[in-house]
Amino acid sequence: MFCAVAASTPALDIANVSYSYGARLALDDVSLCVSPSSFTVLLGLNGAGKSTLFSLTTRLYSIPSGRIRIFGHDVAREPRAALSRLGVVFQSRALDADISIQQNLVYHAALHGISRSRAIVLTEQVLRQTGLADRAHEKVGSLSGGQMRRVEIARALLHRPKLLLLDEPTAGLDVKARADILDHVRRLLIEQGVGALWATHLIDEVAPDDDVVVLHKGRVLAQGSVTDVLIATQESAIHAAFARLIDNAEEAEAAS
Amino acid sequence: MRGNGTAEAIANFTPAQYWICLSGIVRRESLRFIHQRERFFSALVRPLVWLFIFAAGFRQVLGVSIIPPYDTYVLYDVYITPGLIAMIQLFNGMQSSLTMVYDRETGGMRTLLVSPFPRWWLLTSKLLAGTIVSILQVYCYLVIAWFWDIQPPIVGYFTLAPALVICGMMLGALGMLISSIVKQLENFSGVMNFVIFPMFFASSALYPLWRVKESSPLLYYICQLNPFTHATELIRFALYEQVSWISLSVVTCCAAVFLSGAVIAYDPARGLLARRRG
Numbered sequence: 001m002f003c004a005v006a007a008s009t010p011a012l013d014i015a016n017v018s019y020s021y022g023a024r025l026a027l028d029d030v031s032l033c034v035s036p037s038s039f040t041v042l043l044g045l046n047g048a049g050k051s052t053l054f055s056l057t058t059r060l061y062s063i064p065s066g067r068i069r070i071f072g073h074d075v076a077r078e079p080r081a082a083l084s085r086l087g088v089v090f091q092s093r094a095l096d097a098d099i100s101i102q103q104n105l106v107y108h109a110a111l112h113g114i115s116r117s118r119a120i121v122l123t124e125q126v127l128r129q130t131g132l133a134d135r136a137h138e139k140v141g142s143l144s145g146g147q148m149r150r151v152e153i154a155r156a157l158l159h160r161p162k163l164l165l166l167d168e169p170t171a172g173l174d175v176k177a178r179a180d181i182l183d184h185v186r187r188l189l190i191e192q193g194v195g196a197l198w199a200t201h202l203i204d205e206v207a208p209d210d211d212v213v214v215l216h217k218g219r220v221l222a223q224g225s226v227t228d229v230l231i232a233t234q235e236s237a238i239h240a241a242f243a244r245l246i247d248n249a250e251e252a253e254a255a256s
Numbered sequence: 257m258r259g260n261g262t263a264e265a266i267a268n269f270t271p272a273q274y275w276i277c278l279s280g281i282v283r284r285e286s287l288r289f290i291h292q293r294e295r296f297f298s299a300l301v302r303p304l305v306w307l308f309i310f311a312a313g314f315r316q317v318l319g320v321s322i323i324p325p326y327d328t329y330v331l332y333d334v335y336i337t338p339g340l341i342a343m344i345q346l347f348n349g350m351q352s353s354l355t356m357v358y359d360r361e362t363g364g365m366r367t368l369l370v371s372p373f374p375r376w377w378l379l380t381s382k383l384l385a386g387t388i389v390s391i392l393q394v395y396c397y398l399v400i401a402w403f404w405d406i407q408p409p410i411v412g413y414f415t416l417a418p419a420l421v422i423c424g425m426m427l428g429a430l431g432m433l434i435s436s437i438v439k440q441l442e443n444f445s446g447v448m449n450f451v452i453f454p455m456f457f458a459s460s461a462l463y464p465l466w467r468v469k470e471s472s473p474l475l476y477y478i479c480q481l482n483p484f485t486h487a488t489e490l491i492r493f494a495l496y497e498q499v500s501w502i503s504l505s506v507v508t509c510c511a512a513v514f515l516s517g518a519v520i521a522y523d524p525a526r527g528l529l530a531r532r533r534g
Contacts, residue, residue: 058370080268083372094363096284098291103284110280111371111378113273 009072011036011163011195012057017066019052019218026052028218030066034163034197034211039186041206042199043242044215050199051091053215054167058088070163084112087156087194091167095148095155097141101132104140105155112159119158126154129188146177153185157192164189164196170205178205203239212238214245217253221245269373277373278381285385289392299393300400302347303340307401311336323464325496337406338492339461341394341416342484345424346456348390350447353431356382357522376519383432383515387424394420412495419494422507423487429514430483436521459485460492483510 012034019027027049034040044050055061057068059075059082068075073082095104102123109119127133130150132143140148149169156164166185170178182205189196198205206212206226213223222229222245226238235241269277289296311333322329359365368378398406398413434451456462458475459482469476479485486503493500 058366060366060369080372080374083370086370088366088370090363090366092363092366094367096288096364099284099287103287107280107284108367110276110283111368111373113269113276113373115272115276116280 008036010034010069011038011071012197013069013072014053014057015067015069017053017056017063017068019049019056019061019064026218027056030215030218030220032213032220032223034195036071036162037189037193037195038211039189039207039209040195040197040211040213042197042213042215043201043203043206044199045201045246047217048201048215049218050215051167052218054088054090054165054199057165058086059083084159085162087159087161087164089149089152089156089164089166089169091169091171093148093152095140095151098139100137100139101127101143101151102136104151105158108155109158114159122158126158127151129191130154130184144177145173146180149173149177149181150184153181153188157188157194160192162194164194166196166198168199168201170200170202178202203242206238214242216246216249219249221249274373274377277371277377278384281368281378281381282385282388285382285389286392289389296393299344299348300396303344303397304400306336306340306343307333307404307406321464323466325493325498325500331405333404334406335464336462337398337401337408338495339456339459339488341397341420341491341495342423342427342459342461342488343456344393344397345387345390345420345487346427346452346484348386348393349424349427349429350431350435350452351444352386352389353383353428353518354435354444354447356432357435375523379432379519379522380515383425383428383518384421386428387421390424391417391420408495409497411497415497416491416494419490419504422504422511423490426483426487426507426511426514429511429518432518432522433514436518455482455484458482459488461485461488483507486510 010033012032014030014032017027017030018025030049030053032042042050042053052061056063057070057075059079063076070082071085073085075082096107102120105123105126106116106119109122110116114122123136124133127136130153132147132150132154135143140151143151153164153166153169156166164185169185170181173181185196185198186207188194208226211223211225212229214221214229222232222241224232229241230236230238233241233244235244315332326334356365368382369375371378394416395413431447431451435447458479460468460479461484465476465479465485468479483506486500486506489500490503490507493503
C-alpha cells in the first residue's frame with residue numbers, strides 16, 4: 001500500500017524521510033502511509049526509529065530531507081493546518097500531577113485556541129467516554145497508570161483531530177491495563193472515525209484487520225494490511241512474519 | 257458540529273485565540289505554582305534570609321547616603337529590597353528556563369510544542385507565565401517585608417508591576433538563551449556559579465555603584481554593563497513611583513534581544529539542540 005495509489009488524501013503521508021543524529025542514521029529514506037480512519041501499527045524494536053519519526057511528525061525536529069503531510073498539509077510549510085488535525089499521546093507522561101484532570105484538559109484546549117467555557121463542555125464529553133466523568137476535579141496524581149493513559153488519550157482527542165499518534169502508549173502498564181487501553185482506543189477511533197498510528201514493539205497488539213508498518217534500524221521493511229505482510233513473507237502469523245523480516249534484514253546487513 | 261477551535265475551524269487563529277492560548281499557559285503555570293507548596297516556600301525563604309540576616313548584620317556597617325530615588329537616608333534593608341526583588345526574579349527565571357530546556361523532550365514541553373500556535377508565541381507565553389509566577393513571589397515577599405518596616409509608598413506597589421513584567425521577561429529569556437546555547441549550563445549549579453552569582457554581586461543590588469567606583473573603577477564599569485544592575489534600578493525607581501529611563505531602555509532592549517535569541521536557540525527544529533543530541 002503506497003500513498004501514490006491511495007484513493008483519498010491519506011491521513012499521514014511520510015515520503016523519503018531521512019534523519020541522523022550526528023553520524024548515526026536514525027531514519028533511512030522512510031516512506032509510509034496511514035489511510036484515514038485506519039488503525040496502523042508501527043511495529044519496531046527499541047531503537048528502530050519510531051520515536052524519531054514521531055518527533056519529526058509532530059514538528060519537534062525539522063525535517064532535513066523528504067516530507068511529511070497530514071491530510072495533505074505539509075508539516076514544515078503549513079504546521080498550523082497540519083498540527084491542528086493531529087492528536088498525540090507521547091511515550092513519556094505528559095499530564096501535570098499537581099492539578100486536576102479538568103484543569104489539565106482545559107490547558108490542552110487553550111493550546112489549540114479553544115475557549116475555557118467550550119473546553120469544559122468538551123472535557124465532560126471526553127471524560128464520559130473514558131469513564132472518568134465523576135473524577136474530573138481530582139488531581140491527576142490520584143489516578144492509576146492505566147487511568148492516566150486514558151486521560152492522555154481523552155486529551156489528545158479533545159480538539160477533535162482526525163489522526164491520532166500514539167508512541168508506545170501501553171509502556172509500563174500491566175497486561176490487563178494494556179488490553180483495556182487497546183480496546184478503548186480502538187472503540188473510540190471507530191466511533192469518531194479517527195485514524196491512528198500506534199507505535200509499539202509488542203506484536204500481540206496487532207489485530208488481524210490492522211495495517212502494519214515494520215520499521216527496523218531506521219528502514220521500513222514491510223507495510224500494508226496484516227494479510228499483505230503475511231503473504232509477502234509467506235508466514236501464517238504476524239509474529240513469525242515480523243521475526244522473518246528482522247532476520248532477513250540482519251542477514252542482508254551482515255552480508256553487505 | 258463545527259465548534260470553535262476544532263480542526264476544521266483552524267485555518268488561521270484569531271487574536272482572541274492567541275489570547276486564549278496565552279491565558280491558558282499562564283493559568284496552568286500559576287496553578288502549578290500554588291499547588292507546589294515546597295516550591296512556593298523555598299522561593300520566599302531565600303530573599304527573606306537575605307533580608308532578616310544579611311541585611312540586619314550589615315545595616316550597622318553600611319549607611320547609604322541620599323541617592324535617587326530616595327529622598328532621605330535609608331536603612332540598608334530598605335536599600336537592598338529592590339535587589340532582592342530582582343534576585344527573586346533572577347532565580348525564578350533561571351529555574352523555570354532551565355526546566356524548559358532540560359525537559360524539552362519530555363511530556364510537558366512536548367505537549368506545548370505540538371500546539372499549532374507559532375513557536376515564538378508559545379515560548380513567549382511560557383516565559384510570561386514564569387514571570388507572573390515570579391511576580392506572585394515578589395508581592396508575597398513585599399507583604400512580609402512591610403512588617404519588617406520596609407514600607408514604600410502604596411502607589412509604588414502598583415507602579416512596580418510593569419517593571420517586574422519587563423525584568424522577569426528579560427531574566428527568563430536570558431536563562432533560556434544561555435542554557436540552550438551552553439551545554440555546560442544545563443544544570444542549576446553551573447548556572448548558579450557562572451550566571452546568578454556574578455550577575456547578582458556585580459550589580460547595584462547589594463551596594464550603590466558610587467561606592468563600587470571608589471574601590472574599583474573597572475568593577476564599576478562592569479556593573480554598569482550588567483543588565484541585572486538595570487533590572488534592579490528599574491525596580492528600585494518603580495517602587496518609589498519613578499522611572500529610570502536609562503534602565504528601562506536597557507532592560508527593554510535586552511529583553512527583546514534575549515527573547516529573540518532564546519526563541520531561535522531553543523527551537524529544537526532549528527537544529528541547535530538536535531545537533532547536540534548526536
